[in-house]
Every structure is written in structure tokens, then in C-alpha cells.
Amino acid sequence: MVSPSKLSRSTYWFIGAALLILSVDSAVVLTMKEEPFLAYAILFDFMLVIPLLYWLLVIRRTGRKLKAVLPLPVLGGLAAWFILPSSMKGAVWQTIWPIELLVLTAEAAIIFYEVRLIVRVVKRFRQIRRTxxxxxxxxxxxxxxxxxxxxxxxxxxxxxxxxxxxxxxxxxxxxxxxxTEEDSYSFTYHKETNQVLMAAFATKIIIMESVVVHLLLAMWSPLAAWIVTFSEIWLLMLLWADTRAAVLQPIRMDGKGIRLRYGMRLQGDLQWSDISSIDWSKTGYELDKAELKRSAGPMLGTPNVKLELHREKRVEGFLFLPKQTRIIYLKVDEPQKLVDQARAYAAQ
Structure with missing residues (x-):
């Protein structure tokens, strides 16, 4: 959640304007209950004015596309339904359906565009897969x-x-x-940490915990219970996908540089000219919160290899989200062998 101190000035302007419109419309409803144009005026505010303000003051400044506000007119119509008197609620449904039809048309166009992107990805994947x-x-x-x-x-x-x-x-x-090419080397990182065994042990704990939590939450809210259960299932999927990726994708090194494929936790491509130093520690590197924040690492386990770069380089961490960093920590099975081979390549 974004803290209040991080909200932009334009966001405050939008919140203030939206609250003002809501307050005025609510006051008008209390004093002019039977005016026929009232429902349409309020719907105009909720379905057009507020979404437009949101686009101008918030969405547009973040660089996001106009499709981000497409659901808002329908949500605005539903919000207007709650503040209108019962005698005028029918006007909401008469007004919403054409706008909803417009939204559905726009969403269909977006889906068509996304399907085209998927087709392009599949075609490109088939081309790359040949080599x-x-x-x-x-x-x-x-x-x-x-x-x-x-x-x-x-x-x-x-x-x-x-x-x-x-x-x-x-x-x-x-x-x-x-x-594997003759002039390249690979280094594993899942054996010393017993990642397969740890994944199996974690699976047992997560399953037992999810059953108990599901039964307890179901007594309060079945929906919340299933949301938590699906979250646990996603976590198990990620856990075993990471374990499988760790087995199949060791860290690779050749004359060009290092290809970091560290399970589902860390991805990056480094050339030897990017690296200023590479060291290892027999006891591992203990990282405080500040160091964790400014560096990239495997998230689990105590790292035993440290790479420092000449300048910030893009790597991808959790969810493959990009991060700029100059320091990368790794936990590998043979740290000395990796460092010695890296130094030999860098000296060439």
C-alpha cells in the first residue's frame, strides 16, 4: 500500500475533487428528492466527471494507458445507485447499460489486441526454439x-x-x-542447500497449515477461506517451479560473461567488462536490511559469492521484476571453483 507521504500532489487534488463532488451530490439528494433531472446529473458526475478527473490527474501522469479507466464508469454508476433515493434508482440501470455496452466493446478490442500479441509470442518462441x-x-x-x-x-x-x-x-x-558447450562451465546452486528436500518439507507444512486455516476462516467467510487457500496453492506452485528451474538451469559461464539463471528468484546477464570484482566467503556473507535493499540475491540461504559491478546493471528478482544494482550475492555449491574460473575468464 502506498503511504500518504508518497502520494503526488495531483492525487491529492483528485481525492479532494472527488470528495467535494460526493459531498455536494449527497447534500442535493437530501434536499431535492423528487427532481427528475437529479438522477442524470448525479450519474453524469459519477460516471463521467470523476473518471475523467482520475484520468487527467492520476493515470495520465503515470504513463498508463486509457484502458485503465474503462471499468470506472460502471463502478461510478453503481456508486450513484447507493446515494439516489429508491424512486430514482431505475434511472441508473437505464443509463448504465449503454455505457456498459461501450466498455464491453472496448474490452473486446483490447482482448483482440492481446490475442495478437500472444500469437506473435508463440511464433517468435517457435523460431527461437530451433536454436x-x-x-x-x-x-x-x-x-x-x-x-x-x-x-x-x-x-x-x-x-x-x-x-x-x-x-x-x-x-x-x-x-x-x-x-553445454565445450568452452563453457556450469555451476549448480541447489545441492548444498538440499533444495529438493527443503521444498518437500515446506510442502508438508504448507498443506497442513492451509487445511487448518481454511477450516477456521470458513466459519467466518467462505470467500476469504478460498482466497487464502488459492494463495497457498500458488505458493506451492512457485516453490516447485523454482526447485525445478534450479535443477535445470545452473549458472553458466563462458568467454563472454556470466548468465545468471537462479531458479525463479534471480535472472541476469553479465559481461566480464561489467564486473569489477568477484569474491567468495567460506562462512558466507551476513547481510543487514540496508545491504539487502541495495543488492540483489537469492532470497533464501546465506550467500557465499559476492559480485561487484562497475556500474548499476539491470537484473530481475522476485516475479522477475527489474532492479538496478551494483552488488549481486549468490549461494552456489562450489564457490571457490566459480570464483577461480570467473577470474581466469576476466583476466583473458
Whole structure:
């Protein structure tokens, strides 16, 4: 949730204007209950004026597209229904249905556009798949080439990768191992941490906990109980997708640089010219909150490798959301071997 101190001035202006319109309309309803034009005036405010103000003062300044306000006229009509007297509530439904039809038409156009994007992604994926044995990597490249590298594209890549590793990657190990080039090295990061065993143990705890929580919440709200249960299911899916990705995608290193594919937790591509130093610690690096905030890392476990960059570089963390950082921490099975090989490549 955004704290009040982080709200922009234009957002405060919108909140103030919306509250003023709501107050005036509510006062008018109390004093002019039987005026026939009253319902249409209030609907005009709620379905057009307030959404327009929201677009001008909030949405437009963030760079988001106009489709972000398409549901607001319908929501405004429903809000107007609550403050109108019962004798005028019928006017709401007479006014909403043509606007709702317009919204549905706009949404159909958006869906058509999104379907076209999906078709382009699939076509590009098939092209990349001919030369890239790693299906997860092919998905990643195809989505980013078609949709770009923004936050929405990153989340879509994350979800598509999660589904792939969870459901469709079980025959991929042999094919991906055959892909390893002679002049490249790979380094695992799931063995010393017993990630498969830990995932199985966490699954047992989550299932037991979700059953108890579901039964308790169901006595208060069945909807809340199912929301929490589906959240637990999504967490289990992410847990096993991350475990599968960790097995299939070791950290790779060649003469060009390092390709970081750290499960579903950390993604990045570094050239040797990007790296200023690389070190390892036998006891691991203990990170405080400040260091965690300014660096990127595997999230779980105590890291034993530290990479410092010459300048900030984009990497992708949780949900593949982009982050600019100069420090990257890793937890690998053979830290000394990785550091020695990296230094040998960097010295070439």
C-alpha cells in the first residue's frame, strides 16, 4: 500500500475533487428528492466527471494507458445507485447499460489486441526454439522481444516460466545437458542447500497449515477461506517451479560473461567488462536490511559469492521484476571453483 507521504500532489487534488463532488451530490439528494433531472446529473458526475478527473490527474501522469479507466464508469454508476433515493434508482440501470455496452466493446478490442500479441509470442518462441534447447530461456526471450522489458512483461515471463517448469519441463534435463558447450562451465546452486528436500518439507507444512486455516476462516467467510487457500496453492506452485528451474538451469559461464539463471528468484546477464570484482566467503556473507535493499540475491540461504559491478546493471528478482544494482550475492555449491574460473575468464 502506498503511504500518504508518497502520494503526488495531483492525487491529492483528485481525492479532494472527488470528495467535494460526493459531498455536494449527497447534500442535493437530501434536499431535492423528487427532481427528475437529479438522477442524470448525479450519474453524469459519477460516471463521467470523476473518471475523467482520475484520468487527467492520476493515470495520465503515470504513463498508463486509457484502458485503465474503462471499468470506472460502471463502478461510478453503481456508486450513484447507493446515494439516489429508491424512486430514482431505475434511472441508473437505464443509463448504465449503454455505457456498459461501450466498455464491453472496448474490452473486446483490447482482448483482440492481446490475442495478437500472444500469437506473435508463440511464433517468435517457435523460431527461437530451433536454436535454443532451453525451453525456459526460449520463453523468456520470446516474450521480452515481443512485449519489451517492462514490469508487466516481466511478470508475464515469470508466470509463463513457472507454468513451464512446473508442468512441462520433466523431459528437458537430458536435452539441456547436451546443450553445454565445450568452452563453457556450469555451476549448480541447489545441492548444498538440499533444495529438493527443503521444498518437500515446506510442502508438508504448507498443506497442513492451509487445511487448518481454511477450516477456521470458513466459519467466518467462505470467500476469504478460498482466497487464502488459492494463495497457498500458488505458493506451492512457485516453490516447485523454482526447485525445478534450479535443477535445470545452473549458472553458466563462458568467454563472454556470466548468465545468471537462479531458479525463479534471480535472472541476469553479465559481461566480464561489467564486473569489477568477484569474491567468495567460506562462512558466507551476513547481510543487514540496508545491504539487502541495495543488492540483489537469492532470497533464501546465506550467500557465499559476492559480485561487484562497475556500474548499476539491470537484473530481475522476485516475479522477475527489474532492479538496478551494483552488488549481486549468490549461494552456489562450489564457490571457490566459480570464483577461480570467473577470474581466469576476466583476466583473458
Amino acid at each position: 535454443e534447447a532451453n525451453t525456459g530461456e526460449a520463453i523468456r526471450v520470446a516474450v521480452q522481444e515481443v512485449l519489451g522489458s517492462g514490469k508487466l512483461a516481466s511478470v508475464l515471463v515469470h508466470d509463463a516460466s513457472m507454468i513451464y517448469y512446473l508442468l512441462f519441463s520433466w523431459g528437458a534435463r537430458k536435452r539441456m545437458l547436451l546443450q
